[in-house]
Amino acid sequence: MTDILLADRADKSDDTATAETAPVLSKLSFLDRFLPAWILLSMGLGLGLGRGVGGLSHALDSAQVTAGVPAPIFIGLLAMMYPVLAKVRYRRLGEVTGDTRLLVASLVLNWVIGPLVMFALAWALLPDQPAYRTGLIIVGLARCIAMVLIWNDLSCGDREAAAVLVALNSLFQILAYAGLGYFYLVVLPGWLGLHSAGLHVSMGLVATSVAIFLGIPLLAGVLTRTVGEKLKGLAWYEERFLPKISPIALYGLLFTVVILFALQGKQITGHPLDVVRIAAPLLCYFALMWTGSFVIGKALGLGYARTATLAFTAASNNFELAIAVAIGVFGAISGEALAGVVGPLIEVPVLVGLVYVSLWAQNRFYRLEGATLDIT
Secondary structure (H helix, E strand, O other): OOOOOOOOOOOOOHHHHOOOOOOOHHHOOHHHHOHHHHHHHHHHHHHHHHHHOOOHHHHHHHOEEEOOEEHHHHHHHHHHHHHHHHHOOHHHOOOOOOOHHHHHHHHHHHHHHHHHHHHHHHHHHOOOOHHHHHHHHHHHHOEOOOOHHHHHHHOOOOHHHHHHHHHHHHHHHHHHHHHHHHHHHHHHHHHOOOOOOOOOOOHHHHHHHHHHHHHHHHHHHHHHHHHHHHHHOHHHHHHHHHHHHHHHHHHHHHHHHHHHHHHHHHHHHHOHHHHHHHHHHHHHHHHHHHHHHHHHHHHHOOOHHHHHHHHHHHHOEOHHHHHHHHHHHHOOOOHHHHHHHHHHHHHHHHHHHHHHHHHHHHHHHOHHHOOOOOOO
16 A cells, blocks of 8 residues: 555666566565555454443444544545555546557446446355445445555556556546446346345435545645645655655555444454455455456557556455445445455455466566567
């Protein structure tokens, strides 16, 4: 989550076509490298606080700043979103628009195939768990925005393309997330004759949650970059300012996980196998989306760098937004929120493994590209 650098390297060359020999994990910061451990520790701390401190759950849930969102979680969610959005170079949105194959493939994978795959897996593997199923569908609608950038970098993907796709997904989520949420949670189940009794989703509440937890940090990120570059210059902003604010995203995530698990303590300890059940469709989702996207990129002739970018942007999800929406719509102690919280714990080790797979595929299927990938 931290140290995700969107800045161009002045000396970037076509040698990104060659798999790097340094171990993948050694390229992560100390915080990022052990993120699964930090999340596990945060979960344990939250569970301990929730069960050991009497009345804590009620106290946390009573101080709400928006419907269903306690004040501590509100602060943590905003802290997660702001740093990653301050990294995006928004003025470069048009630099990759000439590659229509990449853009069309990305839009279809992210906003048509991805949500459908998660919808199908959630209903197939969690038919008797409507809350967890709904939480996973919300996750499937929240497209890549943050950690995907580091997976792309580690796999020698196209950085400029990744930045553009992340920015486009960020803007598209503001415009379409609420409508798509209503479609996949209410309209589509009705068309298919699937039982969705008790599911009451307010489009207005979803739109408000998206606007608050994505719109506010997005606006702050745009203003921060614009003002920072104007006053101090690009080099200062990306080499000095961004590294200082990057850890805030991880701290915000861990803080939010502690509070969420303090609120969810009794439910989790009483149903530990539910966490395993939530993990199963997530594992299938990551494997299917990454593999399918990589095959599509290869078939389209995108070259390795942009094929890797396409695969990781399609397979990654914005769990920060999913957690925010789940809490805002269903409440912090809901099963929907728990499904979102389990997401980062599963995504991190799986995507690290897929980085290795991607570098292997580069050597196996793109050897003839040599050191001169055509990624223009």
